[in-house]
Amino acid sequence: MVETARVDLQREFKAPEARANPIPVYAKLRKLGPVLRSADLFGEGFVLPRYEEVVRVLKDPRFANDRRNVPGGSSLDRWWMPAIMRMLISSMVLKDPPDHRRLRNLVQKAFTPVMVENLNGRVEQITEDLLDAAARKPVVDLMEDFALPLPLTVIAEMLGVPQSDRIPFRALIAKVLDSSAVTPISFIRNYPNMLRLNSFLRKLVKLRREQPGDDLVTALVQAEEGGDRLSEDELISMVFLLLFAGHETTVNLIGNGVLELVRHPEQLQKLREQPDLIDSAIEEMLRFTNPVGIVAPRFAKEDVEIAGVPIPKGSALTLLIASANLDETAFPHADELDITRSPNRHVSFGYGIHYCLGAPLARLEARVAIPALLRRFPRLDLAVPAEKLRWRPHIGLRGLEALPLSVSLAGSAAERSAA
Incomplete structure (x- = not known):
């Protein structure tokens, strides 16, 4: 039997320096082996830190997103669980085919590439x-003044929130999405905000049923596939998913990406001189800075073997996509930022049938925001020592609490366009 090392992910990432620079931690985990053992939220489970195994599981139908689809598996749904939590754990991201395909087909009819491109x-x-x-x-x-309000404003307009409600709506979302709320006590304190957001969204759905508009909620309400439509709970769950997944990824992509450009002045200068590199730069920021570190767990539907390690039926697998993105066997010089990197087959948006639906929106916002920032400010410098930067305490999401930058303005419109 192949020996597997045991790891405690919470402990590995507890130190502030590990959150500030997780690269050595992920390198250590990959060195321990392709399959590690861990006790996680789902009990005894496995951790996959390398690219090959992560991609294999992401596309392997023998692994389920929904634990109820594992023989003998039980649902996370409990009688004592609040209704809003039962709704959230039944979202599309935790579904398997055919339920997942049904929901995704309906949502894709509303959240189309054309709709995203028209937002430019x-x-x-x-x-x-x-x-x-x-x-x-x-x-x-950069976080408070730019990276946070940009996607919040975009999503409010996309959803068709009435103009008079947008300021309180954005304030409410900011509270709900506060990713520093990771302890049970913090969650309990934040729970009333989740209830208020749930109530707000239900009123918005009712409004758009009665007064359709050119917005995403209206499109979701009207989406139909073979006579099938989203139920109200499914619709609200989908909006929550877009808010949590899409918003947080964009915020961290912009924040982390700009920080790494400041830390790598030769890459920043290259992007200034060759602005057409923005698309490959964004892909490299996604790979190198890892706005999202972990995807939803997978559960083995049968006895499986991975890299010689037996995975018993029902086992939970934690997929470290951030570590996979830094795997030197998949990415030459993986611990270096290279905005010209090609190919760049990162898994920051997942892989396979659960590939992130909001990926085009996140890319669009970053493609607009980062070049505009560089044009406006020909000089960007950290306003505090790097070791003083505060990172949010999530393992699954990597983002800054604040990013103070000293900036200088272009002296003229012509100078600004040339920057």
Whole structure:
């Protein structure tokens, strides 16, 4: 029998320096082996830190997202669980075919590539407005002034939130999405905000049933496939998923990505000189900075072997996509930022049937936001020592609490366009 090392992920990432620079931690985990043992939320389980095994499980139908589809498996749904939590754990991201395919087909009819691409002009306007406000400050907090409000404003408009409700809506989302709330006590304190957001979204769905508009909620309400439509709970769950997954990824992509450009001035200068590199730069930021570290767990539907290690039926697997993205066997010089990297087969948005539905939106927002930031500010410097930066305490999500930057403005419109 192949020996497998045991790891405690919470302990590995507990130290602030591990959150600030997880690369050595992931390298250590990959060195321990392709399959590790861990006690996680689902009991005794396995951890996969390497690229090959992570991709294999992501595309292997013998692994389920929904534990109820494992013979003898039980649901996380319990009688004492609040209704809103039961709704959230039944979201599309935790479903398997055919339920997953049904939901995804319906949502894809509403959340189309054309809808995302049509947002380009509006994202540009929001970006410029935010930069106008930021430019009045000697020190810009990139998170508070830019990375957080940009996707919040975009998603409010996408959903068709009435203009009069957008400021309180954005404030409510910010509270619900506060990813520092990771302890049971923090979750309990935040629970009333989740109830308020749930109530707000149900009123919005009712409004768009009665007064259809050119927005995502209306499109979700009207989406139909073979006579089938989303139930109200499915619709609300889908909006929650878009808020949690899409928003957090974009915030961290912009924040982490800009930080690494500042830390790698030769890469920053290359992007300034060759702005057409923005698409490959974004892919490299996704790979190197890992806005999302872990995808939803997978459960073995039968006895399986991975890299010579027996995986008993019913086992939970934690897939470290952040570690996979830093695997030197898949990415030459994986611990270096290279905005020209090609090919770049990262798994930051997952892989296979659960590939992130919001990936095009996150890419669009970053493709607009980062070049605009570089044009507006020909010089960007950390306003505090790097070791003073505060990181959110999630393992699954990697993002900054604040990113203070000293900036200098372009002296003229011509200078700005050339920057």
